Amino acid sequence: MSFSRVAIIGLGLLGGSLGLALREKLPGVETFGYDRDPATRARAAERGLVAQVVDSAAEAVLGCDLVILCVPVGAMQEAAREIAASLPAGAIVSDVGSSKRSVQQALAEALPDHVAIPAHPVAGTEQSGPDAGFPSLFDGRWCILTPPANAPQDAVERLAELWRDLGARVEIMDAEHHDLVLAVTSHIPHLIAYTIVGTASDMEDVTRSEVIKYSAGGFRDFTRIAASDPVMWRDVFLNNRDAVLEMLGRFTEDLTALQRAIRAGDGDTLHELFSRTRDIRRSIIDEGQDDAAPDFGRDH
Amino acid sequence: MSFSRVAIIGLGLLGGSLGLALREKLPGVETFGYDRDPATRARAAERGLVAQVVDSAAEAVLGCDLVILCVPVGAMQEAAREIAASLPAGAIVSDVGSSKRSVQQALAEALPDHVAIPAHPVAGTEQSGPDAGFPSLFDGRWCILTPPANAPQDAVERLAELWRDLGARVEIMDAEHHDLVLAVTSHIPHLIAYTIVGTASDMEDVTRSEVIKYSAGGFRDFTRIAASDPVMWRDVFLNNRDAVLEMLGRFTEDLTALQRAIRAGDGDTLHELFSRTRDIRRSIIDEGQDDAAPDFGRDH
Numbered sequence: 001m002s003f004s005r006v007a008i009i010g011l012g013l014l015g016g017s018l019g020l021a022l023r024e025k026l027p028g029v030e031t032f033g034y035d036r037d038p039a040t041r042a043r044a045a046e047r048g049l050v051a052q053v054v055d056s057a058a059e060a061v062l063g064c065d066l067v068i069l070c071v072p073v074g075a076m077q078e079a080a081r082e083i084a085a086s087l088p089a090g091a092i093v094s095d096v097g098s099s100k101r102s103v104q105q106a107l108a109e110a111l112p113d114h115v116a117i118p119a120h121p122v123a124g125t126e127q128s129g130p131d132a133g134f135p136s137l138f139d140g141r142w143c144i145l146t147p148p149a150n151a152p153q154d155a156v157e158r159l160a161e162l163w164r165d166l167g168a169r170v171e172i173m174d175a176e177h178h179d180l181v182l183a184v185t186s187h188i189p190h191l192i193a194y195t196i197v198g199t200a201s202d203m204e205d206v207t208r209s210e211v212i213k214y215s216a217g218g219f220r221d222f223t224r225i226a227a228s229d230p231v232m233w234r235d236v237f238l239n240n241r242d243a244v245l246e247m248l249g250r251f252t253e254d255l256t257a258l259q260r261a262i263r264a265g266d267g268d269t270l271h272e273l274f275s276r277t278r279d280i281r282r283s284i285i286d287e288g289q290d291d292a293a294p295d296f297g298r299d300h
Numbered sequence: 301m302s303f304s305r306v307a308i309i310g311l312g313l314l315g316g317s318l319g320l321a322l323r324e325k326l327p328g329v330e331t332f333g334y335d336r337d338p339a340t341r342a343r344a345a346e347r348g349l350v351a352q353v354v355d356s357a358a359e360a361v362l363g364c365d366l367v368i369l370c371v372p373v374g375a376m377q378e379a380a381r382e383i384a385a386s387l388p389a390g391a392i393v394s395d396v397g398s399s400k401r402s403v404q405q406a407l408a409e410a411l412p413d414h415v416a417i418p419a420h421p422v423a424g425t426e427q428s429g430p431d432a433g434f435p436s437l438f439d440g441r442w443c444i445l446t447p448p449a450n451a452p453q454d455a456v457e458r459l460a461e462l463w464r465d466l467g468a469r470v471e472i473m474d475a476e477h478h479d480l481v482l483a484v485t486s487h488i489p490h491l492i493a494y495t496i497v498g499t500a501s502d503m504e505d506v507t508r509s510e511v512i513k514y515s516a517g518g519f520r521d522f523t524r525i526a527a528s529d530p531v532m533w534r535d536v537f538l539n540n541r542d543a544v545l546e547m548l549g550r551f552t553e554d555l556t557a558l559q560r561a562i563r564a565g566d567g568d569t570l571h572e573l574f575s576r577t578r579d580i581r582r583s584i585i586d587e588g589q590d591d592a593a594p595d596f597g598r599d600h
Contacts, residue, residue: 262544
């Protein structure tokens, strides 16, 4: 076992799933947890998300050899400061946040004397809170580690081993590249889903009831994505601003080109794109990152 | 029973599901079918999508009291012309296309002496072709009828009854309003899904393999939508151009406002929108148009 005592700070979907996965897959590891919301702590104790729920972040990390911060990326620095004084000297600190440059900087500033290895398991659901977690969340998903240049190789390897033990596949890349990749595979999709759901809610000539009734034509899938945790996502956009704006610029250019094709009645351009996008879908299914069953039929 | 002999022209996902639903739910109705692709006809006959697959549209409609055109909306007029000479005098003609103004016009032009009642069952999956259909596709989904002003009331009622018998809920509205509503609940979501999947495929600094590996962060749901039938969707955008461009303009304005909020670090604007969009999701689940189970976990 790469670690013997693990502290989880933040007991929502990710922190809870992590605790449950540790209990199921590495039952020898002791787990401690804290959440700043007392109701979440109470529910986490009821569900047994960690072996012991304690009343402060500082207490949770006592004696731990690994701390994983599972809070919104905008709250990382504050969480790191809360544990700084009681964090054991050799403990490794990591996280599960969706942007990595900002987290790397926040951890380096708040914990200059510790090894911090930011991580991002690319997994989640549209639900949040202490009831949302489940132990198989990371199975077959990728966990990206973004160790800073000075991170000891053996610490990186221990953390990678833990994630593999929890069912994930591990990739290592630098924080800047992570932020660019995830801007396109996660952040922009969320941003445009939130946007179209907002646009649809604000119309005068189409009622809200109509939007809801006829949502099976595609819209309901966007509402699913747009039901994700608002604080988490606010923080992602504020903390990965440059990459998000860069990718948004490219998306908008491509959308403008399609708009022009529609206006001009240029069916060939539309057909060429609509055919090309099917290939990437097939690759995602072949790679095990999604299910081939026709989900719009929703029979599960 | 509102009809005794039904012809289905086009035996893909929609036509096939319609045939299977008729067989299961209205076994007394005789069904005839045609598709212009010989391979689709052969497969439709093997699967029993209709009781009898024939070799021309003109033959399929002989003796029928209802014909449902299940071809891409750009092919409606041609299909209507093919059946014009052999269509029985009292037969009603309908369709399942996703845009209604253009279909209403195409049918009125090609079949001036018949009753044509365009319809749109708001149901589908990301799959297409003669293997994709299944009989429960319309269960609990809405079917929108857009009868022209001169349509006989009893014909509208007979068609509505058929759709109810097949498991759908029926709404009646004018074609223009249909096209506006569906632009926002279906057409724009598809357009932006196709766009972002295209944007992601064309990047130089993020590889295709990375896009695929890390797709579980939201992107894979867009690829599902962007795997829909290219010809069908090309035709939708060409045939519902005005409403799509209008709604696309509103979407782009809203996206630009969010872009500005991200650039300015305005977390309150982001948080306000991201919280508001959750309500619509809840209403969609309450209305039975989607499933509350956390689908990003994909365990089915």
